[in-house]
Amino acid sequence: xxxxxxxPAPARANLPGHRVVLGTEHELRLDCGIxxxxxxxxxxxxxxLNAQRSNAVxxxxxxxxxxxxxxxxxxxxxxxxxxxxVGPGRPLDTERYYIICANVLGGCMGTAGPMETxxxxxxxxxxxxxxxxxxxxxxxxxxLIDHLGIxxxxxxxxxxxxxxxxxxxxAMYPEHVFAAVPIASAARHSAQNIAFxxxxxxxIVADPDWCxxxxxxxxxxxxxxxxxxxxxxxxxxxxxxxxxxxxxxxLQDRQKVTYGFDADFQVESYLRYQGSTFVDRFDANxxxxxxxxxxxxDLAAEHGGVLSRAxxxxxxxFCLVSFTSDWLFPTRESREIVHALNAAMANVSFVEIETDKxxxxxxxxxxxxxxxxxxxxxxxxxxxxxxx
Amino acid sequence: MPLDRPDLATQAPMxxxxxxxxxxxxxxxxxxxxxxxxxxxxxxxxHFKQVDGRGxxxxxxxxxxxxxxxxxxxxxxxxxxxxxxxxxxxxxxxLSQTLQATRDPRRVLxxxxxxxxxxxxxxxxxxxWKVRLHLSRHGRMPVTAALPEKWYNTxxxxxCTILDFVELCQEIGIYIERGxxxxxxxxxxxxxxxxxxxxxxxxxxxxxxxx
Numbered sequence: 001x002x003x004x005x006x007x008p009a010p011a012r013a014n015l016p017g018h019r020v021v022l023g024t025e026h027e028l029r030l031d032c033g034i035x036x037x038x039x040x041x042x043x044x045x046x047x048x049l050n051a052q053r054s055n056a057v058x059x060x061x062x063x064x065x066x067x068x069x070x071x072x073x074x075x076x077x078x079x080x081x082x083x084x085x086v087g088p089g090r091p092l093d094t095e096r097y098y099i100i101c102a103n104v105l106g107g108c109m110g111t112a113g114p115m116e117t118x119x120x121x122x123x124x125x126x127x128x129x130x131x132x133x134x135x136x137x138x139x140x141x142x143x144l145i146d147h148l149g150i151x152x153x154x155x156x157x158x159x160x161x162x163x164x165x166x167x168x169x170x171a172m173y174p175e176h177v178f179a180a181v182p183i184a185s186a187a188r189h190s191a192q193n194i195a196f197x198x199x200x201x202x203x204i205v206a207d208p209d210w211c212x213x214x215x216x217x218x219x220x221x222x223x224x225x226x227x228x229x230x231x232x233x234x235x236x237x238x239x240x241x242x243x244x245x246x247x248x249x250x251l252q253d254r255q256k257v258t259y260g261f262d263a264d265f266q267v268e269s270y271l272r273y274q275g276s277t278f279v280d281r282f283d284a285n286x287x288x289x290x291x292x293x294x295x296x297x298d299l300a301a302e303h304g305g306v307l308s309r310a311x312x313x314x315x316x317x318f319c320l321v322s323f324t325s326d327w328l329f330p331t332r333e334s335r336e337i338v339h340a341l342n343a344a345m346a347n348v349s350f351v352e353i354e355t356d357k358x359x360x361x362x363x364x365x366x367x368x369x370x371x372x373x374x375x376x377x378x379x380x381x382x383x384x385x386x387x388x
Numbered sequence: 389m390p391l392d393r394p395d396l397a398t399q400a401p402m403x404x405x406x407x408x409x410x411x412x413x414x415x416x417x418x419x420x421x422x423x424x425x426x427x428x429x430x431x432x433x434x435h436f437k438q439v440d441g442r443g444x445x446x447x448x449x450x451x452x453x454x455x456x457x458x459x460x461x462x463x464x465x466x467x468x469x470x471x472x473x474x475x476x477x478x479x480x481x482x483l484s485q486t487l488q489a490t491r492d493p494r495r496v497l498x499x500x501x502x503x504x505x506x507x508x509x510x511x512x513x514x515x516x517w518k519v520r521l522h523l524s525r526h527g528r529m530p531v532t533a534a535l536p537e538k539w540y541n542t543x544x545x546x547x548c549t550i551l552d553f554v555e556l557c558q559e560i561g562i563y564i565e566r567g568x569x570x571x572x573x574x575x576x577x578x579x580x581x582x583x584x585x586x587x588x589x590x591x592x593x594x595x596x597x598x599x
Contacts, residue, residue, distance in 0.1 A: 308472075319455065338462050342472040347440075349455045350462035352448060371456045379458020 015074050015110050017044035017067055022143045031133040031296075041144050042110025043067050043102035046086060047094035049150070055386055056150045057092055058141060059101040060158030060165035063290050064230075064282055066109040067101045070094070075281045084365050091373040096381075097154065102144055104137045104165075106289040111140075114285035115216065126285060127213035134161070134297045138168045145176070154384060155377065157181035159362035160329060161290070164297050167337070170318070171299055171310040179317040179380045181373065184326050184362045186333035187307050187340070188298035193328060196236050197291040200229030204284045213285055226284040227275030234274045239325035239358035243267060300340075307340035314341075317383070318348040319376040321369060323361040349376055402428055404574035405510050405593055409482060412508060412566075412595060413437060417479035420444070420504065422466045423486035427454035434459065442478075444469055467491045470499035477503045484510045485591075488544040494556060501562055501598040510593040515549030515586040518572075533572055534590040550579075550586040557596065566595040 022028070023037025030036050044067040049056060059069055059082065070086035072079060086092040086099055103111035106129070114129040121128070145153065156169040156177050163185020170180040189197075204210055207225030211218050235243075247267040251257065254264065263269040303309035318341055322334040331352050341348040353368045355361045362369070380386075402410070406429045413419060415437045421430045424443030427450070433439040443461035445451045454461035462469070466483060467490050481504030483496070488511050490496045500507035512534040513519075522530035529539040537544070548556075550569075557564055567579035569589030576593075579585040585592065 317460070335464075338464070339469070339472040342462075342469070343474060345474060345477050347442070347460050348462060349460045350464070351451055351455050352463050353452075354448060368452060372452060375456030375458050379460075382458065 015042065016071070017042060017110075019043075019110050020144065020147055022140065022147060028136070028139055028143065030130055030136045032131050034130045036112075036130055039105070039112035039140070040110065040116070041102050041105075041112070041140055042107075043100060043144060044069065044071070045101075046070055046099040047097055049098040049148075050387070053150050054152065054154060054384065055097050056145070056148075056153050057097045057099050057155045057157065058145070058153050058169070059086065059092065059099055060137075060141075060156065060162035060169075061101060061104065062158065062160040062162050063233075063294065064278070064287075065162070066107065067103045068109075069099065069101045073281070076277070081363060084363075085370070085373070091370050091377065092157070096386075097377075100144075100148070102141055104161075104290065104293075105140045106132045106137070106286060106293060108283035108286040113283065114213075114289055115283045124216040126216065129285070129289065131292060132289060133293050134164045134168050135172065135302075137293065138165050138172060141165070141169075142173060142176070152176050152178060154386065155179040155181060155380065157183065157373075158185075159183040160185055160359065161294050163329075164294065164299075167299055167310075168297075170314065170316045171302075174311075174314045174316050177316050178384050179319070179377070181319045181321070181376065182334075182337070183321045183369075184323055184329045184334075184359055185320075185337075186329050187300060187310075187337050189294050189296075190333070193236075194295045196233065196328075197295055199232050201288050201291060203228040203232065204288060207284075210284060213288075215284070221279070222284045223279040226279045226282065226287060227272075229284075229287060230278040230282075231271040231275040234271060236328045237358055237360040239327065239356055241325060241356040242358055242360075245356065246270075307336065308343035311341055311344040311346050314344060314346050316346065317380055318346055319372070320348065320350045321362070321372060322350075322352045323357065323359070323366075324352060324354050325356045326359045326361065328359040402432060404576070405484060405570060405591060406432075408568060408570075408576060408593060409484060409508050409510070410437070413439065413480055415439070418477070419480045419482060420473070420478045421482045421484075422470070422500075423483060423489075424454065424459075424461060425450050427457060427459045427461060429482070429484070430454065430459050430461070431457065465490075466496045466499075470496065470503060473503040475502050476505055479505050481507045482509075483507065484593075485512070487511045488547050490546065493546045493548075494560060497556070497562060497596075498560055501596055505597065506565070507562075507596040508593070509596060510591055511548065511553065512544070513550050513569075513586065513589050513592050514547045515551060516590050517587050518590070520587075532590070550589065550592040551582060553592065553594070554582055557594075561599045562596050563599045564594050564596055568593040 019042045027035040027037035070080040103109040114125045118125045156166045163182030166180045166182040204225040207222035209220040210222035250266045252269040300307035320334045322331040338350045419439045419441045421443045444464045451463045481500045519530040569585040570591040
């Protein structure tokens with residue numbers, strides 16, 4: 001493979017934003033049974049918390065996202081992953097709302113994760129890091145919200161795994177959430193999605209530089225494995241139509257095929273580039289842990305297999321959004337949540353947006369998504385009595 | 389709490405049958421509007437009657453318009469999306485000008501009176517004299533103001549007359565509390581004689597509950 005860079009582990013010491021140590025008094029009880037803490041949580045904020053502390057919006061990031069929602073990314077230099085959505089005058093208006101986004105537990109941008117130093121050994125955790133779940137991520141975020149003195153979040157939102165967290169928040173802390181907006185998400189990870197994740201994980205562990213998970217201590221990084229994992233996953237974020245529209249069968253910098261295994265096609269070159277840039281900013285073990293957390297997500301299972309019981313009597317206002325060409329988190333999955341919320345007599349809006357951009361549509365400029373979110377939040381702000 | 393819609397006060401008056409429906413609904417009640425379109429009735433009810441209103445709409449454009457205006461509306465349809473709601477979930481389940489476009493109107497009616505303590509249903513009356521005259525004079529499928537589409541592109545797959553509707557309600561144990569007939573131009577009157585209403589009205593509107 002070309003262009004896989006040999007770079008040192010990304011420096012995490014001087015990241016912008018905030019970093020707080022939580023769980024100093026009470027440890028975080030993880031689903032796996034471990035009492036975890038104290039632990040660090042890195043987060044970023046935009047806008048100003050009002051005097052009533054009532055305008056906080058928690059943005060939850062997806063599998064490979066991080067807390068740098070709406071600013072230049074400190075490692076890649078690219079715009080924040082949701083800068084289309086978060087900012088002055090945007091749907092998540094920083095002149096009106098106080099936006100919080102924390103790097104998830106198990107992540108690699110300053111929050112406790114397998115890359116961080118294990119206080120017990122003085123070495124990076126590696127596979128000694130406990131297996132975490134989406135609910136654990138949400139518990140850690142609740143500790144952050146408590147730390148910030150916020151009693152109730154005006155809104156919790158996110159796409160994909162971020163949507164799972166939004167659902168988990170609404171189910172676990174309904175009194176502390178006014179509105180929840182899960183986008184392109186599901187109440188459980190499907191067999192097909194677990195299968196894709198397993199392909200990615202196997203690519204990582206098959207890389208000799210993974211060293212049984214201990215690569216950081218040995219001065220290595222499984223970049224080839226991680227890049228392949230990213231390439232496979234990236235296909236699932238797009239759609240057949242979008243791939244065809246972007247690349248078709250076009251060749252990369254050549255007039256005809258080379259009868260070899262170089263990247264003849266543009267789509268190959270594109271995927272290789274996606275893989276190679278990803279390894280600069282992401283940790284392979286984090287990828288294992290976070291994909292696992294998504295695989296384990298099954299909100300109904302915690303409630304006797306009946307999803308509506310997760311929302312019995314809820315006062316949370318929901319807005320679900322799906323995209324027509326998303327085959328990773330298809331509309332069907334959102335509709336199942338809507339049906340459960342109807343059975344719980346919850347206040348729910350649900351919009352399916354027509355697009356050929358696949359799962360990634362939630363990250364891209366989708367005017368219809370902007371309009372829906374803006375309108376939904378404006379309605380919620382009225383009901384919540386949020387001052388302009 | 390009213391929604392922030394400065395255009396609401398100045399906008400065109402609602403469709404006349406929607407206004408009659410709105411007048412039937414008690415302030416502060418829970419309402420499900422099935423086939424809510426662009427949300428005109430729902431918005432009126434939320435704004436002027438302080439109802440806790442929800443909507444279901446088939447068309448993506450309609451849903452997006454509603455949600456963009458802060459109305460809690462889901463994309464779905466009467467045939468598939470009513471079964472999830474618990475019984476008596478709403479004070480009123482409203483189905484205006486949609487029954488004739490459902491796949492299983494009988495089942496839909498049963499669901500309406502299950503999830504709503506009352507149901508409000510309106511539909512075009514195929515027994516209207518204009519329809520009868522059109523068919524008898526021309527021998528062709530009637531096209532009228534209330535039924536503007538041709539036979540091949542109409543969404544109305546289960547048309548009925550007022551008498552047909554009343555008979556079905558009796559058959560499946562639905563009690564008709566009130567009936568209102570509409571003539572062309574919006575003139576309406578309470579139905580006393582079903583036969584007269586069946587002949588004279590372009591639309592029928594009924595307030596229903598289960599026995």
